[in-house]
Amino acid sequence: MLDEVYQEVILDHYKRPRCQGVLINPDCKVDLHNPLCGDQISLTVKFSGDAISQIAFAGHGCSISQATASIMSELLLGKTKVEARRLSSLFRRMIKSQEEGASLQDLGDALALEGVKRHSARIKCALLAWDCVDRALSEEGAGGSLRDQLPE
Numbered sequence: 824m825l826d827e828v829y830q831e832v833i834l835d836h837y838k839r840p841r842c843q844g845v846l847i848n849p850d851c852k853v854d855l856h857n858p859l860c861g862d863q864i865s866l867t868v869k870f871s872g873d874a875i876s877q878i879a880f881a882g883h884g885c886s887i888s889q890a891t892a893s894i895m896s897e898l899l900l901g902k903t904k905v906e907a908r909r910l911s912s913l914f915r916r917m918i919k920s921q922e923e924g925a926s927l928q929d930l931g932d933a934l935a936l937e938g939v940k941r942h943s944a945r946i947k948c949a950l951l952a953w954d955c956v957d958r959a960l961s962e963e964g965a966g967g968s969l970r971d972q973l974p975e
Contacts, residue, residue, distance in 0.1 A: 830935075832890075832894075832932050832935035833886060833887070833890045833935050833936065834886070834890070836889075836890040836891075836893040836894050836932065837886040837889050837890040837893070840880075840889060840890075840892070840893040841893045841894075841896060841897040842878055842879050842880060842893065842896035842897055842900065843879065843880060843881065843893065844879045844880075844881060845865070845867055845879055845881050846867040846868070846869055846877055846878075846879045848869075849867035849868055849869050849877075850868060850869050850870050851867070851868045851870075851959040852865065852866070852867045852868075852959075853865070853866045853955040853956075853958045853959045854866075854955075855951055855954055855955050855958075857884070857888075857947055857948070857951055859947065860884065860885065860888075860947070860948060861883075861884060862882070862883075862884030862885060862888040862947075862948055862951050863882045863883055863884055864880055864881075864882040864884070864888065864892050864951050864952050864955050865880065865881045865882055865955075866878070866879070866880050866892070866896075866952065866955035866956060866959055867879050867880075868956070868959045870904075873903045873904055873905075874901060874902065874903050874904075875899050875900060875901065875902055875903075875904070875907060876901070877900075878896045878899055878900055878956075879896065880892040880893070880896055880952065880955070884948065884951075885945075885948050887936070887939060887945050887948040887949050888948040888949070888951050888952065890936075891933075891936060891948070891949050891950075891951070891952045891953070892951075892952035892955075894931075894932045894933050894935070894936070895914075895933065895952045895953060895956060896952075897932070898910060898930070898931050898932070898933060899956060904960050907956065907960060908957075908960055910929060910930065910933075911953050911956060911957055911960075913926070913927065913929060913930060914930060914933055914936075914953055915950065915953065917930065917933075917934075917936075917937055917940070918936065918937070918939055918940050918946055918949055918950065919940065919946070920940050923937075936949050
């Protein structure tokens with residue numbers, strides 16, 4: 824039953840993505856591409872002080888990569904950089920089977936992606952948007968755009 828609910832959450836975010844688009848004059852833009860499967864995410868972020876005031880993504884790829892970008896963007900909107908880094912780390916630990924249980928509740932809809940850990944080929948799909956935000960958080964203030972592809 825829980826798997827069905829999680830499937831519905833993923834499909835909902837894939838079919839009706841939140842925070843989709845491109846921000847004008849972002850503080851940071853990160854473009855990542857996974858050459859193994861073709862997933863692509865372009866993330867734009869604006870900060871207000873220490874918080875993510877606006878976040879948007881564009882891209883294409885499988886339902887997992889696109890739903891994850893939607894879920895992540897919605898989750899991180901309004902969060903401080905420290906909190907966003909904590910949630911990214913928590914998501915990574917969940918997807919790599921290093922964390923489970925009640926501590927994952929802070930991930931909200933991202934919990935729906937927990938089952939991805941059983942499919943090793945899909946883990947990179949689920950991490951692509953999180954890789955973008957990690958780079959945005961570490962490069963914010965550099966005033967540039969990062970374009971890269973993930974190692975094969």
